[in-house]
Amino acid sequence: MKIVVAVKVVADDQDIFVSGDRSLDYSKARQIISTYDTNAIEAAAQLAADNDGTVVAISASTTKADDTKVKKDILSRGIDELFMVADDSLETADSYATAQVLKGIVDANASDYDLILCGDGSADLYAGQVDVQLAAALDVPVINEVTGLKVEGDKVVVERTLEDEVEEIEVPLPAVISVSPNVATPRIPGMREILAAGKKPSSVEGLAGALETKVEVEDIKAPEMTPRKNEIFAEGDIDAFAAAVAEALK
């Protein structure tokens, strides 16, 4: 069984700061695997292990993602090979554009795939649409919010957890499936896995042509924070503080 997992590499949002002009400052933020994609990687690795399969990771990210540490991180999580297309126009690419690039990677390197897994959404755009766009581009079925997967012949039976019900759905392969974060707990790669990752095949290519985008980004700025009263009390003024709190709770 050949499994593909789509991985986005993004700036670590815990270290993005807001500058005085409300633009985002990424200078302290290292590149990481977008959080929910680590769950998709784990689900793919477990599925491959249970079904005598292989997993390749594909990524459409910026040139900053061409970073030894993050590539090793991807490859140390049960992934056999990584194919990345890196171009800075992909930073804010819409889901159509991103899916077209991913389709290009699949067609060139993994056209014999059985299953493509995607995470719930990327840390930056969190659109939850690349899975759908990729399935449309490849003309295969798609399902989302998947919390469990089981291979049965040429089908995958998934558990799909919605807000108020759980569906059991049989998906004919090949297919694109996007998984919820709780589908699998990401492993913490050990030194052995990290060392082995350095020897696994990986390739990084530029974009073949100009990115075909469907959404134009006009502006990215931190929101204005709501003005606050800023009445700050000292510990000794607990009575006055409690009175203010009581008033606010009325």
Place this chain on the structure above:
Amino acid sequence: MKALVLAESLDGQRDLCAGARQIADEVVLAVVKGAPQTGIADKAYDVELPEGEAAENAVAGVQAVYDAEQPDVVLIEPTPRNKILGGMVAAKAGASVISDVASFDGDTVTNMYFGGLAEMKQKATGAKFYTVAATAFQPGEATGTDTVETIAYTAPAKALVLKGTKEVPREGADLTKCDVVIGAGRGFAEEADLQMARDLAAKVGGELGCSRPLAENVDWMPRNLYIGVSGLNLAPKAYFALGISGQMQHMVGVTNAETIIAVNKDQNAPIFKQADYGIVGDLYKVIPALIEKL
């Protein structure tokens, strides 16, 4: 201007049709699962879904509505099923769905970037598909006719097979619906000390949430209860930040709170710049005293 609303829930149908009326002069509603409500759109489409079929299999019906109506904009209730149905139609139109639109300014729409660290203003260059919640619009009444057209079911070539469903009860409090929320942060030294925060919550009729480190770096709270970037976005009447430094990553999740109350021992903590009422002090002394005095 014509808007097509693709909605699933009863509230979603009514609220999005009312919202669509604010940006479009013609409103058409399409519903896949269940019958569409009448009187809320100029025309409603009942996209047939045979009993026991997965909703996503009805994509051809939604496509037929889109093709017949040629809307200028498609407003999609952001449910997992609609993300697929609307996304498939968008893909066929060579468009991207812009997700979770929070506000409209003509063709420029705004949504969150990095979980709310920033707002992204953007414009679809071709067909316009947005997932959007009712909160993006001013409150308004939905108006319309009783016209309903049924679109017959056409199964897709590679259909999903729905083998079964079971209902799940909701777990834990829904913090998005709470008037008072208590947020606990790294100022708590031990997991057991969170009891103080729970006691305060009980006293003020609130529920307990946390900052990301308490759900991820240590395992004291469930992940679905952390507030801020990639977690919960809340708008309670009052938010108590206990031992929370006030990093942007956390504060974007409570920026819509009516009142923010902060307890922190560091007078330079950024939380005080974003609090209405704050007290500089040891939370181990302040919280019990506050519970007693409230």
